[in-house]
Amino acid sequence: MLSDPQRFALGSGTFAFKPQVSEELAPYLRSMQEMEGPEHTRLRRLVAPAFTPRRAAEFRPRIEAIVENLLDDLTTHAADGPADLLAHIARPLPMAVICELVGIPEPDRPRWQEYGAAVASGAGAVFADAMPGVIEGARAAVAAHRADPRDDIVTDLVRAQADDGDRLSDVELVALVWQLVLGGQTPTNLLANSVETLLAHPDQLAALRADPGLAPRAVEELMRWCGPQLLAFPRFTTGEVELSGVRIGAGEPVVAIVAAANRDPRVFPDADTLDVTRDSPAHLGFAHGPHFCLGAAFARVQTQVALTALLRRAPGLALAGDVQRAPDGGTWRLAALPVTL
Numbered sequence: 001m002l003s004d005p006q007r008f009a010l011g012s013g014t015f016a017f018k019p020q021v022s023e024e025l026a027p028y029l030r031s032m033q034e035m036e037g038p039e040h041t042r043l044r045r046l047v048a049p050a051f052t053p054r055r056a057a058e059f060r061p062r063i064e065a066i067v068e069n070l071l072d073d074l075t076t077h078a079a080d081g082p083a084d085l086l087a088h089i090a091r092p093l094p095m096a097v098i099c100e101l102v103g104i105p106e107p108d109r110p111r112w113q114e115y116g117a118a119v120a121s122g123a124g125a126v127f128a129d130a131m132p133g134v135i136e137g138a139r140a141a142v143a144a145h146r147a148d149p150r151d152d153i154v155t156d157l158v159r160a161q162a163d164d165g166d167r168l169s170d171v172e173l174v175a176l177v178w179q180l181v182l183g184g185q186t187p188t189n190l191l192a193n194s195v196e197t198l199l200a201h202p203d204q205l206a207a208l209r210a211d212p213g214l215a216p217r218a219v220e221e222l223m224r225w226c227g228p229q230l231l232a233f234p235r236f237t238t239g240e241v242e243l244s245g246v247r248i249g250a251g252e253p254v255v256a257i258v259a260a261a262n263r264d265p266r267v268f269p270d271a272d273t274l275d276v277t278r279d280s281p282a283h284l285g286f287a288h289g290p291h292f293c294l295g296a297a298f299a300r301v302q303t304q305v306a307l308t309a310l311l312r313r314a315p316g317l318a319l320a321g322d323v324q325r326a327p328d329g330g331t332w333r334l335a336a337l338p339v340t341l
Contacts, residue, residue, distance in 0.1 A: 003289030005036045008235035028175045050156040056297035066096045067309045082320030082338040090192040098184040103152040138178035187302040189228035189333040197226045204276045215304040218276035224262045227285035231330045232256040258284045314341040
């Protein structure tokens with residue numbers, strides 16, 4: 001279903017939570033997530049080289065430095081009692097990484113943190129009120145990188161725009177920048193879910209502590225087991241189809257339950273067992289098909305680095321109270337994660 005847009009297409013109802021913005025800003029809200037066919041393929045081809053596993057691996061030392069600074073902050077706050085790992089590590093890490101990756105200057109990052117919180121709130125007045133600043137910030141970032149090229153993704157995208165032949169339009173480039181900065185937040189919930197899960201499975205926590213080299217496998221297993229994305233975006237049948245023996249009429253909404261697919265015993269032996277040594281087929285935590293998560297390689301590296309460093313620096317890591325989840329039907333995420341070190 002996720003890889004067959006001819007029968008299961010994205011529709012206008014898929015992205016019903018867009019804010020009401022001015023006519024001038026409306027074009028900047030269109031994202032690759034809602035594009036299909038040649039339009040999506042073209043844009044993806046232009047931007048994909050900036051997000052390869054090789055680029056993520058090259059960026060790893062900078063991610064490690066960010067993680068160590070955040071762990072210093074967490075350690076300071078935990079000196080006198082429990083500290084919220086979500087607030088001090090899991091939430092600021094992806095924003096710090098993506099701002100570094102995109103080249104947002106340090107003085108502007110607190111403002112982007114506020115933008116991220118506004119966009120994460122969903123729709124409505126808070127989101128709409130933030131959008132003029134978001135778009136202006138993205139325009140400023142593009143202009144700065146044109147004037148002063150750097151070793152980051154925005155410079156790569158500006159170069160792609162300048163190449164002969166097909167290129168990004170100004171609107172596409174600015175839209176990509178703000179969507180990258182505010183959309184690269186998957187590691188927040190993955191990291192928080194992973195820490196909670198490992199603390200609930202002390203044998204797996206011990207295995208990962210004993211062999212940090214397991215981190216890549218562990219992150220894949222944790223993404224399978226407690227990945228934040230429970231559901232894929234709805235698709236709509238383009239005609240009458242049969243799916244798993246069920247006949248579905250034309251124009252009907254169909255949703256893939258990612259969490260169920262990732263526990264399918266036909267694919268994963270002992271699917272309900274967490275095993276950080278598992279070397280299994282690919283999960284669907286980063287989606288599948290044409291809309292596979294563009295930033296998956298960076299999300300993987302961030303989570304690997306953060307888990308490895310946290311377990312090294314916090315030998316007494318433990319939950320410090322009841323874990324509360326945020327009310328969200330489509331995302332498995334925490335409201336807070338109080339821990340002691």
